[in-house]
Amino acid sequence: MSSELQYPQPHTSSYYAASTNLHVDCESLKGAKSTDVCIVGAGFTGISAALHLAERGYGVTVVEANKVGWGASGRNGGQMIGGISGEPRLAAALGESGSKLLWDLRWAGHQIIRERVETYAIDCDLKAGYVDVAIKPRHLRDLEREYRYLEEHKFSFEHTMFSKEKTQELLGTKAYIGALLNMGNGHLHPLNLCLGEAAAAMSLGAKIYERSPAIRIERGNKATVVTHGGSVTADSVILAGNAYHFLEPRLRGNLLPVNSFIVASEPLSAELIEEINPRDLAVCDPNYILTYFRLSGDGRLLFGGRFTYFGSDSEVIKKTLVPRLLKIYPQLSKINFEFGWGGTIGVTVNRVPQMGKLADNIFYSQGYSGHGVNVTHLAGQILSEAVAGTMERFDIFAKINPVTIPGQHLFRNQLVSLGMLYYKFIDSL
Template identity: 40%
Template structure:
């Protein structure tokens, strides 16, 4: 079976990306060696695991984080950097799925997630270019109307007044692309440099007393009243275990594997645009559109277009990521046909059937959070804190997220990928046909 950790990346190294090229990458931390004792062992050093480690350490607990590669190596260091409001699913759909009270609590947790990211950036002096504003743009008048209806509903029913609706003219004034017909601009959402944020969380967790062991791949999680976590080099015995591997968790837990599936997404960074940046965006905000395979983009702090688009559902990335992403990029911005792409990279995230995160007590003293479905910057950071709270006996927030109804992928782990490819290919075809 193909190994996700090594299929596309060099073991123990950050992937080449514009993000990695624009931060000071730390020296590798020592791997776990021998047997040690901790109050909590955290598996995975992305946003979820680092946030859990930070908040646990701040409570005075002994925390060991086991990371198979480097802190922020996975989706946390490669994503589009968009800090969205609410959940991946709209509020009216959530209300139909779980009822008004549950949907309202999830909205509150979504707002809490954004606030937590902002707090952590400020409290720990994380220089990650945090800026307000995410626009949601539609490809048709009907899609624009639907976006406006959701904004009106949020204002009326949830008191959320941070969204400015955009007609076709206002949308074009913000984003001079010929394919969009307006939408909305959420100034309560934000965008940032995702790898810089992850590295800042790692430094903050260590400063609080957590120990991060890199190049320490977990090979077994031993459940029971006294759980333990084994790597090739050592063993951690702990009172509690937190599974925070998301798309890279692999087969460490079958319950999670049945409900959380890794997929790949891709991003490019153009050459600096200079004065031509106004051909992309006239304000420093991020954008996500209404395609099923979402196009998302923003301008970097050095004036490049960062554009994400395209997905794959196998293990390996395509040979030419730049060519793959250039196609949707030029559909959105045909005026940039002469602009060079200087960086291109892929990342593995994780989705669930309903595009809502999967939080669960998968065994006594073992908690897990994953499956953020492209909405993980805020929700992963919050989920880490919610698991820290639950370990400390304050489980209300964790239980609210864990109450989201989840279903396994059809066919289990053996057939979920082929079936998903068929479904995703159908939706991708609808995108191309404009259906």
Template identity: 40%
Template sequence: MTAYPDSYYAATANKTVNYPTLEGEVTADVCVVGGGYSGLSTAIALQEKGYKVALLEAANIGFGASGRNGGQLVNSFSRDIDHIEKHYGVDTANAMGNMAFEGADCIRGLIKKYNIDADYKHGGFFAAFTEKQLKELESKKALWERFGNKKLTMVGKAGVSKIVNTDAYIGGLVDEHCGHIHPLKLALGEAAALVSIGGEVFEQSKVIDIKNITEDGNEKVIVSTEKGHVKANLLVLAGNAYMGNLEPKLARKSMPCGTQIVTTEVLPEALAKSLIPSQYCVEDVNYKLDYYRMTADNRLLFGGGVTYGGGDPASIKRFLKPHMEKIFPAMKDYKIDYAWGGDFLLTVSRLPQLGKIGNNIYYAQGYSGHGVNTSHLAGKILAEAISGEQSRFEVFTSLPHYPFIGGRAMRVPMTMMGAWYYGLRDKLGI
């Protein structure tokens, strides 16, 4: 049995339901592979539309990035709307801009509709170290306001301490439209929601084979695990960084990347409130950024770094603690209780990949670090496409899905070179 990593989330999620392992044959209208946010949000949206859905998860619900991430509901895409306009045209940029803030609303809607306890708190802060970064955030504010986000406020040096108590930043951008959650609680709550409306969930059910068949003149898909299979009209691949080489066409166009998180011991309440008075989540705007927030039980949760190709550094604590102490020197006196890593899926364009293989296989992957919000948007869009509403799905399918230069062998060193360049620019302030 594949168990959760030893994370703060796993220790505090209070998982009380273990879903069965798939055995024998199950029939469904749609089979969804992947028990993270992409799969869960797609499955819920389809089940709500009247489809019979069976969801397969190789480990436990939320085992991958959906149960390990920083818990921040960050708006827009990893490449912002101005970049999309420059490279893909005004029409594509307008269409994607009109969807850029929808993911957070999808999450809040699920939490409210299905009464999910996910430790939700609103508000986030993008922190600037340099005048250049501050000007870039001013441009981001104007850009996002064009597409309907009116909950943005620029903050100068004098206002930073009301948000986060550190001397590290010269200002930043407050976004009241975003927020933060306990990621694994959200995933488990979504699985419970799916079952409550008639969907089926199977854990410890790794898919080992996919094949198409024709039955009574209709094309169907057989999705096999070690002990059983699902026969369905349609298949949705939503395994993201944890799907491996199940579908080689998708693996060639993406790369797993690791990120790491630590969580302190429980802090005195007065200290916890003084460190982040706003209770917002915070992230800086460096290329290789740090991100952090306070948990519901007054621990500082701090993440950052990227390991290209996936995996973790030798010691996550030694890697991240200096970053934490740079922002909050007082943390030198407090120990770290949990340290863990997880993989997200990077694409060459840094834009999500939604598409279709053949007549009956849909997929969503590659959120490139913006997965919490974008995966929920993707699930909604896939469900629309499957039910015949293709327009928003076609916006994403029109984006080119490039393979990494040099293939799988060269994708790590080539990407590391690019990251080194942008990291150097951050350090030099240029």
């Protein structure tokens, strides 16, 4: 995303945007407003924080450049995967005594999502079941290590290692040599979740302004977020623009924006579904340039992966991803792919999500490095605690210094292409 991009923009032409079940249409900001907390960005981070704060009784105003869920939150693979990116770095920062805390943080986002879906009756096709697949023996060893970790912590959800033959039965493909099933993870329609959470926050009094890019922040005892049409003066500000953030150069320089793409098929027949994914699991491979897929609520195959491309042409996306998919599922060669779209992920150098402050009353959270569905929900909760003065969990992240990527703003595409080449090489080993 560059600052030259024209705002506002409609939702990208994804399967999700074509299947929303809630109409959220908010006016743009006009005139001077005041509130307790102003949030910039209405993705999962911003909306999750807004809902936590509204539940605590804070006055909340969200300004969104485009539409609620317009960014990565409304475009992603919908895989609800436990764990936080960069866990080894986090574990080192926490020390041995922090192992229980890290375990709790791993699953906290899932808990928040499940509770919200239940409390606010959010219809977002939330399903339990996820499988990590192995392509090479070293992947199997990693999955076995993860299985032992789950066992040590007496993980209460079903978790099972699958042999090569059982994996083939489970997923109807010979592409994998084993798998770890985890019924504590799952999948969902991310845009419907984000819209449902936004509606819940509004029902508790939060104000959301769409088509209202923040163009400046005036700092002081109270901070003022300025848009073209108005301003919001607040005791605290939360910046939640993540990879789409374009205001503060410091935040942009700490993130490498990486593009990921998804195609969605037409709805599959019951027979095909029975053949390729009878347990309706989300699937992810362990490569850095990874492949992930799952079925949608209406039985489409949503298949995602990364490649070096900086555009948004759905035909280019289909032409690149469908052949990859057919290597795994040749039986889908006659199936029509109706959607192809992409989005940008904020990746940090050490993979650890970045939380911090730009001033005493300006907080930010970004850089979940592809693990955002779960961790954004945790981040929203931690940000709401920090605004209320409880810094314990915020400081775990804030104390890990972000690594700045020199020249990121100048050479972004070249850096991303180089990174893709490097990771392709690592994956090939």
